[in-house]
Amino acid sequence: MNEIIVLLSIMGYTAAVKFLTREDAELSLFSAVSLVVCLLYAFSLLGALKTGSVIVFGAGMLFLILALILITIRLRKDLFLEHFLTPGIVTFLAVLVLFLFKTRSYTLASWDEFSHWGLMTKDMNQSGALSAPNGAVTFWYYSPGANLFQYFFTVISGFNEHTLYFAQFVLLLAPVMVFFRNFSFKTHTPFVILTIAFFYALIIIFFQTTVSIMVDQLLGVYFGMTLVAYFRDGGRKTKSLLLYVPIVCALTLFKASGVFFAIAILFMISVPFIIKNLRTKSSHISAVIIVLIVSTLITSASWKAHIKHKNSGQIPNLIQSSGQSLMDAVRSPKDADQRSIVNNFFSAIKDNGREVGTFNMKNWIIVFFFLFGIVFILRAGKRASVLWVFSTMTLFFIIYLAGLLKVYLFNLGPYEGKLLASFERYTATYLLSFSLLFYGFACPESTFKFKPEPGGIFSFFKQYKLFIFYLIFSAVFFYRYPILKSFNINAVFAHPDYETKWFRNRIRPQIDFVKSKTPANSSVFIVFLATTGFEHRVISYELVPRRFNMGCWSLGKPYFDGDIWSCNIKTKDWFEQLKSGQYSYVYIATPYDVFWQRYTEAFDNSTKKWSDILFKVNYENTDGKHFLSPVR
Incomplete structure (x- = not known):
């Protein structure tokens, strides 16, 4: 439950942002969470990620203490309610506590969680720095925003995979609280409950689960809710745009496509502002608009510059x-x-x-x-x-x-x-952001009326459009989408990690053995035959920070119809591949008879087939044969 302590630090930033900007707590929360991401990113570029994380945490706790002292000195109950117990803040904390309770035993489950996002955070946790080329993380140049936020939680609470899910859900849920700006429990409690249910339903419809560290749903929520926050507010205060600076900057740090969404936001916000100035014949361009645009461009450019600096001036081919x-x-x-x-x-x-x-x-x-x-x-x-x-x-x-x-x-x-x-x-x-944006325009802004007013059928639809929408949503989506028919608390936190847990438990003795026999900075060529690669990704994740092979985990002729992953190479070619990749060890997780027959000459005479699983690669005094010696 140490995650709650980190959450309190974030609430300290929320209080500080609210105090400085005099904005509502919900938008301040959205901005504060994004600000933490940006601060962590800045420290990571300076090479002080671990120290910076502690500083960010400590500053947040200090802000929280100062806020509580201020409230205590003034002895104002209404001030406490205004800052901390708004519908958005209370809902945010309550849902997060429930999420933490329901997911405390969860482990990573999906392919990309092992091969990309979870791997990056685990590597950060062990190195205390951003992933680097020639390390364990192949896609080290992926935008690190969400991973930095997950790492922030692990620095204080320790590394647990359910902690990664919790941190990601904090990022996912905070923007949604913008729906509850200027609301009160007295008149809006039904709307708060229905909105949370609607949000969960959307995530399940589009992404099947709310328990994930994939960043795609995060992009959709950030994109949609940023526009909801701005256009529902009507941009009534130019200075309030400062709150969007960390939000849009953080969006560029979640994924490469986040830059596209950030540009879309800047365009949609800036153009109406410029047109308004032209209509009023004003040549003045708000400094806040300039700050918003420039800070976003600098954030995006800084990550590209970091990639080039670490990669000898080149941007990896995947993002060209x-x-x-x-x-x-x-x-x-x-x-x-x-x-x-x-x-x-x-x-x-x-x-x-x-x-x-x-x-x-x-x-x-x-x-x-x-x-x-x-x-x-x-x-x-x-x-x-x-x-x-x-x-x-x-x-x-x-x-x-x-x-x-x-x-x-x-x-x-x-x-x-x-x-x-x-x-x-x-x-x-993108469809998720569309849905949130529609809901933002359809839902009430400050009042939630239950009493009918005169005006006929058109007036009825205007007053009850949200309830009518819920009925249509229930009739169409719940009928078409099976998982929502049994919508309950377990479905909300569904997480299919059972088979993955079984595999990881089965392979655990081998993993522990390999870890005990190989240095943390070594490179291991993993062989897992007859698979599309998921098991290989799981093993690679378990062996971090050791560097591993991205391809040719399955060697020999195709093992099944459609097997495009097996590398049908000769023993000498395998040796050259090991040599070019500078691998120190070979770990054979699934030896088959056909494998031993095909690659027998790669192993020295002391090898015990079926019992030896780890081998040292010998590059000297060999002609491409007998280059693997067992490690016991």
Whole structure:
């Protein structure tokens, strides 16, 4: 439960932000959480991540103590309620405590949690620094924002995988509290409960679970809720834009595509502001707008500069563009692979079979046009904002889809490209932000009326549009999506880690043996035959900080139909691969008879087949044979 102590530090930042800006507690919370991410990022670039994390934690606790002292001195109960016991803050803390209680025994479960996000945080925890090239983390250049926040919790509470989930959920939940700005428990309790239920339902529909350290749902929530916060507020105070500086900067640090979402936010916020100045014939451009734009650009550029500095002036190929234009590839694909990718992509948008949550992409677009049309009719006072936001969101969605197609064509391999790997997850990110934005325009801003007013059927729809929406949502989504039919507290925190736990428990004796025999800074070539790679990723995660092989974990001829992962190489070629990668050890987790027959000459005569699993690689006095000696 040490996670609660870290949470208190974050509440200290919330109190400080609220005191300095005189804004509501919910937006202050959103900004404070993002500010912590940015501070951790700054310390990490300075090479003082662990020390900086302690400083950030200590400063937050100091702010909390000062806030409590201030309230005590003034002896004002209403001040305490105003700062800490608002509907948003109380809901935030209550849901987090429940989440911590329900997930305290959870462990990592999904592929990307082991191969990317969990691996990065574990490496940070052991090194006290950002991941570096030639280390255990292959994708060390991935944006580290969420990992830094998870690391922040582990510094104080210790490294536990459920702590990673808790930290990620703090990031996920804090923006949603913006829905409850200027609310009171007396008049808005039903709305608070329904909104939390709606949020959970959205996450489950689009991403199947709320228990994850994947950053895609985080991007969708940050993008959508930033726009909700600004446009529901109406931008009434220019200075309040300062609260959005850490929010937008943090968004660029969660994932490379976060820069795209940040640009979309800056565009949607800045253009109306500039147009307003032109209408009033004012040449004055607010310094706050400039600060917002410049700070975002600096944050994004600083990460690219860090990557270049660590990688001899080069940006890894995965995040570079191809010389071929997207339009050329769509109109005249240069080969069969590109033609297949283009056809599959457009089929996924308009046809069934690649549903994102409940509907395919084409039907989702129809749904959102219908919903925003209703909001435009009923929101007489905000029609300009509704029209501007929805039209620009649609424009950026088209650009987002084009960028996604470009990734499949130029950045991923033909296998992943033709499969449209993670298509549902990537598109769900944007659809989630669309959903939150619609809900933000539909829900009440400060009053929640229960008594009918005169005005006929149109007035009835205006007053009860939110309840009508809930009925439609329940009728359509709950019927179409099976998991929501049995919506209960266990479904809310569902986490399929049972098979992964079983595998990790089974492999634990081997892992402990390998760890005891290999230095932490060594490199281990892992062999796990006849698999698509998930088991290899789990073992790699367990062996951190040891460097491991990304490919050729399965050696020999294909073991099953469609096996494209096994490397059918000769013993001498395997030796050259080990030599070029400078691997010190080979760990054979699943030896098969066919493997021993194929690669017998790689092992020296003292090897005991089926019992020896760890081998030292000998590069001297060998002609590509008998280069593996058992380690016992």
